[in-house]
Amino acid sequence: MSSTTTQPDTSYLLRKLHSFTGLLPVGAFLAEHFWSNSSALVSRAKYDATSQELQTIPFRLIVEWGGIFLPMLFHGGYGIYIWLRGKSNVSAYPWVGNWLYVTQRYTGLIAFAYIGWHLYTERWLTHGTSTYESVAMDMQNPWYLTFFVVGVLASSFHLGVGIWNFLCKWGLAATVRAQQAAGQFGALVGVAFSVVGILIILSFRFDWHPFSAYLPPTK
């Protein structure tokens, strides 16, 4: 058989790339982002040190654009294209998977809009030098605070369902049992990210540092 017959269509490759970028690097970045921002739960100084560390990584622009912004732009942009090619029918067939199909699209759009705004306010307006102080200031605005909460919940949900979709769609969880387990794992990730994200927001809003006891006592 000629090799040309086994070549996949471009739409196949783009679709696979969309699925893959959702997990790597976008999902992985969300994990890194929440991890780094958790520093705020220890202390203001710890947060500032962590952001200083990240703000001074070598090849910063290349890492930011190549590893974060462009993959996100592709994942979000192609995601909208996929949405437009689907036609929801959840009112006729209100099954769980069908609901997740719909919510995955709305949470994706909310997360995409939120991330754009979040980048603008915390990355562009601060020229990439945001501090605990500058983020805490933004959190005093009730509209900002609401958008932060909505954005964190939408992103966490989208990642949780995305992990389930990824495991099913790459055939890593094929049997009914495996797909149930994949769904439980995705739910666990979604809930864990939601909780951590909300804790970080609370830390900034109320100057709250529950892990400050980890710090050596000051004399």
Next chain:
Amino acid sequence: MAETKQVIVSVKRQAGPKEGARWEEFSLRWRPSMNVIICLRDIAENPVTRGGQKTTPISYDSNCLEEICGSCAMLINGRARMACSALVDQLEQPIRIAPMSKFPLVRDLAVDRQFMFESLKRVKAWIPIDGTYNLGEGPRVSPEIQEKGYPLSNCISCGNCLEVCPQVNEHNQFVGAAIISQVRLFNMHPTGAMNKSERLAALMGPGGIQECANAQNCVHACPKGIPLTESIAEVNRDAWKQALLGWLAG
């Protein structure tokens, strides 16, 4: 004497693909074990609406009446299912009957499901056993593969899985779960496996397996209980391995 029990049926009528649609209501005499096909036959026997207006018999496809030929799929109370196994006593009345929406309409409840058959041809959903010379005996099929394959071979190409799929619509030529499951069936057969890469390549073309978005409606709608989501996952794994590793490992 007790009044005879009636069955109220509302049918979406359309004389042709370009004609306007209307609903007609019928009142039929209830009988035990009545199904939706019996209702349509009763209407054909006496095509008079509930309001006493004379009308024409309803066009529809059906054949075996035992959920094995796959021809009588339609929307019954808004849900895609086989009319022959839709029992009147289990349905809310008036029973609303409409044609499937994802296939071109022929007339009334009859639709043209040629798209499915073209897709089956596209993925070579068969096992080549004939040649210009005697090909001899094929390899034996292990009992394990026989057991896995049997439920997949129950597919009746009714099209319910396409009808309920949000990814099958006018913007999207997605082949649907049934076709992907058939690819799995023929790829797992030792003789069929000889065309495995061709089938996978066809499924990675436009409207191929990539269009599945994991809503998983198909597996709920399948009248034969085929593990469609499992089939899609299995074929997905084979497909990306061929696409992404094929050019590396050969």
